Amino acid sequence: IPAEESEDELLAGEERVDTRLSGQDAAGGNKEGTKGRNKAGAVTEDTEDGQREGEEAEQPDQTPPSSNKPRKKKKKRKTKKTSAGDTVEDNDLEDIDSLLERLEDPGGLCPQSQGGLIADSRPLLYVEHRNLNPENELKRYFGARAVLGDQRPRQRQRQYVRSTWLTAPKNTWPRYSKTGIAMRLLDTRRGVQHFTFEHHREYQQVQFKFLDAVESMDPNNIVLLLQMNPYHVDSLLQLSDVCRMQEDQEMARDLIERALYSLECAFHPVFSLTSGTCRLDYRRPENRAFFLAVFKHLMFLEKRGCPRTALEFCKLILSLDPENDPLCVLLLIDFLSLRAREYTFLTRLFQEWESHRNLSQLPNFAFSVPLAYFFLSQQEERPELERSQARERAARLIQLALIMFPSVLMPLLDHCSVQPDARVASHPFFGLNAQISQSPALNQLTSLYVGRTHALWKDPAVMAWLEPHAHEVLRMVEAQDPLVQEAEHKRKIRYQSAPRNIYRHVILSEMKEATAALPLEVTSQPVMGFDPLPPLDSIVSYTRPERTSHPSNESTLSLFFRSLLPNFNLQGDLRHDGDDEAGAGQDLNQGVNRLMAAMRDMLANIQFQEPPRDDNPEGDGDWD
Secondary structure (H helix, E strand, O other), X not given: OHHHHHHHHHHHOHHHHHHHHHHHHHOOOOHHHHHHHHHHHOOOOXXXXXXXXXXXXXXXXXXXXXXXXXXXXXXXXXXXXXXXXXXXHHHHHHHHHHHHHXXXXXXXXXXXXXXXXXXXXXXXXXXXXXXXXXXXXXXHHHOHHHHHOOHHHHHHOOOOOOOOOOOOOOOOOOOOOOOOEEEEEEEEEOOEEEEEEEEXXXXXXXXXXXXXXXXXXXXXXXXXXXXXOOOOHHHHHHHHHHXXXXXXXHHHHHHHHHHHHXXXXXXXXXXXXXXXXXXXXXXXXXXXXXXXXXXXXXXXXXXXXOHHHHHHHHHHHHHHOOOOOOOOOHHHHHHHHHHOOOHHHHHHHHHHHHHHHOXXXXXXXXXXXXXXXXXXXXXXXXXXXXXXXXXXXXXXXXXXXXXXXXXXXXXXXXXXXXXXXXXXXXXXOOOHXXXXXXXXXXXXXXXXXXXXXXXXXXXXXXXXXXXXXXXXXXXXXXXXXXXHHHHHHHHHHOOOOOOHHHHHHHHHHOXXXXXXXXXXXXXXOOOEOOEOOOOOOOOXXXXXXXXXXXHHHOOHHHHHHHHHOOOXXXXXXXXXXXXXXXXXXXXXXXXXXXHHHHHHHHHHHOOOOXXXXXXXXOOOOOOO
């Protein structure tokens, strides 16, 4: 067998033999060296050396088993032997160690490091596939053994399913089949591709049934619909809200992941999650389910303790429509960046978008960005020059934030259970008047930020850093600094009414402090979990057909019997032709007959319970 293999190699792999010979000449006859380097550099060897040594090609070919087998064993020994002084292997180990240290670095990506240079060269909203998997983040925290457990042996027996990035399909899910959702490429403008989801005719019929089930106000109807159509996206979203209200968080999260899986299976082949150049229009009802599913998924991830993965999904939502931001994730991305310790990303976002988006006019960015600079200044592995620059920027930005939004300080200290000193507590600039005088729209933004991020400010080092800057702001107020008057003028002119996407974000976030400040025009209308506050300029591709039944025309007697017998409909078969009066009268008689039959059935099913017999009318004699 070895001889046959050598002849086959001579006929089919002549170039590999020549390159091995040339490698042997270059090494000066060192067989151990050539055997270790053949696989690494055989492709780059010059074939002329092999032709020059062609006369000697038969002798090495006669003994390929003796040369191949030790080569394989040598490779195994080299991977195991770490103390033999092999510089290439040591460098690889050092690269792996440095990579692990960079992954575990709490300060995010360092700008002067190799990872920082790569991150700075990428687009701002670049999404990495490995960061979309929450198991990768949990493995970094707790280790692979604690996360996976006994899942590895079970995966061998698992049936083949489609590989996806947003979520991993589970064995407990129903078998996936085409649901009737597709994605279409609309156009490409200036390197940006615009896509849209589409509902086929059969999916539209399921959608109409879902709307009927929602109007019935009975979650069991949605459950029945999902049994027939297990991957209907809007039903999964709505039922997830019902499970969450019933404190079944695990089922609610599972339904959201199933909705994401259904939508990802319908992706266009060109649609990319990572490029940041693919757009979806929220005005189209078919696209809203994807926005809402990703948003609710990242909220579950944040509560699960995976802020880095949640930040990646937040970047994904922002990249789908960065100009309009229909779910207003800019009010959330700073919090996730701080929780994931991605301070460099947050400061870069602020620097690149401040000029055209005025991020400093949002309370969350006004306070979170200086906090990020403060955390960067506390990282000892950074050069002293960078740390001093970060301290200066943090001091300047936190003072501007306190001047622009003085109503944030006292509620923030209250949530952190910190008692301010007498000067700050008694000064009217930070007092109750600052909260009363601000507009309702600004009150929503400040309440949302304080309720969401107050835990990040509880650090004693943060409070010690905040205190002198609050005193410095009071000194500027007493000196009548022009910045204070300018900020007061901006607060009076701006923040008159919040846009619709902020209301939508407040509803989805379910922060009690911000929900209480919603205006009446928002709270008075019904809010559905599958489509909260739809845009006023929606692009409708298909409409729901009108209902055929008209209960308003029914008489009082008919409504009374319908309340007793829900399946009874006195006018269900009436003809509306108007010409055939005999037929209408016959249908009326049939309706009366059905009513009488229903009444007979109801009376026949009524059973009167006899009163219990008293076998001992005189009593047991125990009573006095």
